[in-house]
Amino acid sequence: MGISHTLAPELAVTRWFGADEGLTLESLRGRVVVLEAFQMLCPGCVTHGLPQAQRVHDTFRDDVVVLGLHTVFEHHEAMTPVSLEAFLSEYRITFPVGVDRHEPNDPMPVTMRRYVMRGTPTMIVVDRMGMVRHHAFGQQGDLELGATIAQLVSEPAPPESHPITEIAHEADCDAQGCAVPEQGATP
Amino acid sequence: MGISHTLAPELAVTRWFGADEGLTLESLRGRVVVLEAFQMLCPGCVTHGLPQAQRVHDTFRDDVVVLGLHTVFEHHEAMTPVSLEAFLSEYRITFPVGVDRHEPNDPMPVTMRRYVMRGTPTMIVVDRMGMVRHHAFGQQGDLELGATIAQLVSEPAPPESHPITEIAHEADCDAQGCAVPEQGATP
Amino acid sequence: MGISHTLAPELAVTRWFGADEGLTLESLRGRVVVLEAFQMLCPGCVTHGLPQAQRVHDTFRDDVVVLGLHTVFEHHEAMTPVSLEAFLSEYRITFPVGVDRHEPNDPMPVTMRRYVMRGTPTMIVVDRMGMVRHHAFGQQGDLELGATIAQLVSEPAPPESHPITEIAHEADCDAQGCAVPEQGATP
């Protein structure tokens, strides 16, 4: 379950497939957002995580925004954006997918670190207020996930007059230490 | 989808497995009830309907009451209560299952007729007020079902001071005519 | 693996579905015979054993005779021939199925005892000479099974002038003791 009920850190994406550049979580405030973090060569992502995210996209079409996030923390040369683009085409992923940004000398990408993810697949659900309400690593059942999403969809959106500013996520995250999980991550 | 947003007719059960005799829908008023109508020799029930009902039972343990209903409308001699009891044991069904009552000269059982079911498996979800809110014949996805149930669980229960009486379902049902569906039903 | 490379005991069948009464293993001498022993309320039989036997029937159509055998050793009242007939119809089993015979006061049926089966599903493969060449309890892979059957199909049939007589299987079986397996079998 990891962190939850904290303000969702912003995404650090270098490139979007299927969405305009500049897509941010903040711009989606007021919507329920399902974030599927995956690696294209992770078998559990290909078999379970991505098909489930696609089902969420197909089932909750108007009520939920599904975003993929390519969080490569191993085999970096094998999973470049060029390979990812072909993968998304071959596997017919129809929701937007962003490439998580890397900093020099850090095998783990920035957004993955901000969310303290333990590996892939990880699904994170953000409510209309921008809070992380669900954070699951590995497999999870559709029934429970459907119930979680429905609960968040039923909650009211924030008033438009309430801009959420000064989100300084990285600082927060640094303050917590954001220690790298033990998962094998190599440069 | 069949009937919905109508008051759920009472069950006509001759025998319960896994529950005390006398269990009624009315006694469950205030709870969300998932009713799984099946036949033990219906392949779609064994493969899809009953495993899904069992997952609902396991996932929503405290929030939802799952009830099975053995609605035999064909091969009556092959699916007696004696056979059903062994079936429930072998397939490890852990929620209560009632045997739908038959009237003389009618291959379709009473509760199945009251709910105007088209066949098996049929899943019906009744809200805390006793209203039918979901009525699905055949296969349905877990994501959507989980969302439906969560919505009903989140709704408030009726005040205890409001007893629902005089439900005269059979009369209502008779008044509507309750024509037998075209599904092949033989004595 | 159980017994193998012994002469296959004759079947003790009280009734055939999908074949004329009087069908015997001996009458099939010269053919490869795949015998699927099952119980209609055994989940492993319904999920794995019977679909695999049906695939064998569909794949090796002319080369192999597939026979089902209903070997009820528990819940006898729940799995009568009347129930079996409806089951075979609902599950669309297209190969012949025989009902294994019971002796008084013995929960385990006669053929099941002759073959020293440990439970259901059990698949037995008999070669053209009438010898048991494969005896598997539980699940088995299609690749290996396909290879086993192909090997037996490729072997020559016995000369027609060589009638196999005096098979006295039950005596043989008695001589070996044929102790009842520990599997829970109740009258």
Place this chain on the structure above:
Amino acid sequence: MGISHTLAPELAVTRWFGADEGLTLESLRGRVVVLEAFQMLCPGCVTHGLPQAQRVHDTFRDDVVVLGLHTVFEHHEAMTPVSLEAFLSEYRITFPVGVDRHEPNDPMPVTMRRYVMRGTPTMIVVDRMGMVRHHAFGQQGDLELGATIAQLVSEPAPPESHPITEIAHEADCDAQGCAVPEQGATP
């Protein structure tokens, strides 16, 4: 089914993973060889073809040589040997895999062309004499495949004193024309 009962053209491999460089079909003469042609981003290969090839490898361990062949005919930049190596590691492929060679200005690789493959996955089975005996594009059942392999395994190996030489496959292939299949192949 494509070509069959023709002498199997030699492989044109630029690099092997899991085998020494220089592995050739000719060096395997006398063995049954199962060749699984795939692309790492082809969903049917990942879901069906490669798991089946792995099962063949695990089931017929001593009797059959399973070889993978990475026949990239689309998205070439997305499926480089660097990506393939990570893929093989993540998906735990334990049989040798070769990279099919490309000629300049031809999107289809050389071995794929020699065998007149229609796409991926394609499974080809070569007998002990070096003849193509099975050539299947798309999905195929394990029972039938197991039977095919068993048949070839049971056939005698060629006498060692009979070296097969001068196999000029490419010339043969050129002579036949080897027209490029209509499958969409882009540079």
